[in-house]
Amino acid sequence: MEAGIVSYGAYVPRYRITPAEIGRVWGIDGAGMGNNLNVLRKSVPSPDEDTITISTEALRLALARGGIDPQTIGALYVGSESHPYAVKPTATVVAQAVGATPFLTAADFEFACKAGTAAIQTCLGLVGAGMIRYGVAIGSDTSQGAPGDALEYSASAGGAAFVLGREHVIAQVHHTLSYTTDTPDFWRREGQRYPSHGGRFTGEPAYFRHVTECAQKIMEVAGTEAKSYAHVVFHQPNGKFPQRVGKTLGFSEAQMRYGLVTPYIGNTYSGAALIGLANVLDHAGPNERILVVGYGSGAGSDAFDLVTTDELVTFPRTIGRPVQQFLDRGQEIPYSIYAKFRGKIHMGEN
Amino acid sequence: MSIARFWRETPQRYNLGGSKCSDCSIVYFPPRSVCPNCSSHRRSIGRMVPFQLSGDGEVFSYTVVHEAAEGFDMQVPYVLALVKTVEGPLLTGQIVDVEADEVRIGLPVRAMFRKLREEGKAGVIHYGYKFAPREEDRAPAEPRGQRDASRAATPEGRRGPTTA
Secondary structure (H helix, E strand, O other): OOOEEEEEEEEOOOEEEOHHHHHHHHOOOHHHHHHHHOOOOEEEOOOOOOHHHHHHHHHHHHHHHHOOOHHHEEEEEEEOOOOOOOOOOHHHHHHHHOOOOOOOEEEEEOEOEOHHHHHHHHHHHHHHOOOOOEEEEEEEEEOOOOOOOHHHHOEOEEEEEEEEEOOOOOEEEEEEEEEEEEEOOEEOOOOOOOOEEOHHHHHHHHHHHHHHHHHHHHHHHHOOOHHHOOEEEEOOOOOOHHHHHHHHOOOOHHHHOOOOOHHHHOEOHHHHHHHHHHHHHHHOOOOOEEEEEOOEOEEEEEEEEEEEOOHHHHOOOOOOOOHHHHHHOOEEOOHHHHHHHOOOOOOOOO | OOHHHHHHOHHHHHHOEEEEEOOOOOEEOOOOOOOOOOOOHHHHOOOEEEEEOOOEEEEEEEEEEOOOOOOOHHHOOEEEEEEEEOOOOEEEEEEOOOOHHHOOOOOEEEEEEEEEEEOOOOOOEEEEEEEEEOHHHOOOOOOOOOHHHHHHOOOOOOOOOOOO
């Protein structure tokens, strides 16, 4: 495959809340919950942020770094499970906000946490076939867990944008494949405010089976093994699942180091694996092999076998904020402010 | 505000699209079709070219709003500022991602894409520019090393974590 990543950018909102603070409100050991999940804190969007604004910030950074004329974008897809509108595309607002309209195709993707990686695969197809010059794939979310639910300790906000193309590729995609089944581990019905999930059922038959099978298959197809990779990124609904699946597959802590961002910002859903990949690209050198395995409930995994190129050496990674800054910085807020920002307080009918 | 009016102003609100006089090079925002600076206004007609502001600037003056405008009650107290852009035009905009007492005249800011207001729960959502302090000009928060996460890992608790 000739196509690959030409540029990238990530964005995470400024506010943070700790599991200890959430647990304090619900009368349970939040710090212990955070330890179990390996989540130190999670990001919280401002009242004026949503999937559209996060996607736009991430893409503006990607376009600035790549020096890409937005008018050369032929396709723009936004993967999310928290699109602000049920009907009216996120992608059209983002395309307009970066100046990519009107001659491009745009659509919203939804596949729980893997809608962003599905968008990357679609763009690779269009770019690889020569139908478009550049394709944009964004994974972005402002997801919520119901108050008091286990999800509330990890569900956060953030996103990353990737520009796919065939010129000046910084990371070439050698292989991609997916593993998909009908597995009802996590869902949100139309009109419902918060998602539902199968509790522990979200582990073995869902996340672990799909990620493991998908990772093993792509390594078989690529003729690689765990030690072939300098970096590995898994979908990270918490900080623990990716560590466990990585260990099972034979990856070391060092290989997983940069790809694991959830402990510092929480689970950004469609953004999670993509922000992990952005952090890897922030730190990677040329000619390093990267394995990315996303996961979306419902359920499916998308895997990518990438190799960075010499273009990465001159790529201006210093433009804008590196992912590390989002991991290190942030303003902690109490649960009361979090509840206000996330619309959890009933304000009466108006 | 009507849907049509907001939609017509999208190029300005989304992308800071202004205009520039090709005679005297002065930049205007919102865009003008005639240059009031040139001695012969008529000469500038048809010579104003579209110009996109970079979004970089600094706080020229500001006020802290405690009595919120409709739709801004969740953000009180918030800062409304006049921002002097590097290209020249003075813009009015909200300063976000900052505590009100951290704002000062001369603070370097950058335009951000944010939600401006919603037409109720079922109506259109309006987006546009606001400003935030440039991150490189902010004092860094307490750094947290990457090692913390591996230390935090413990055997699985009774309540199983969930995926999405």
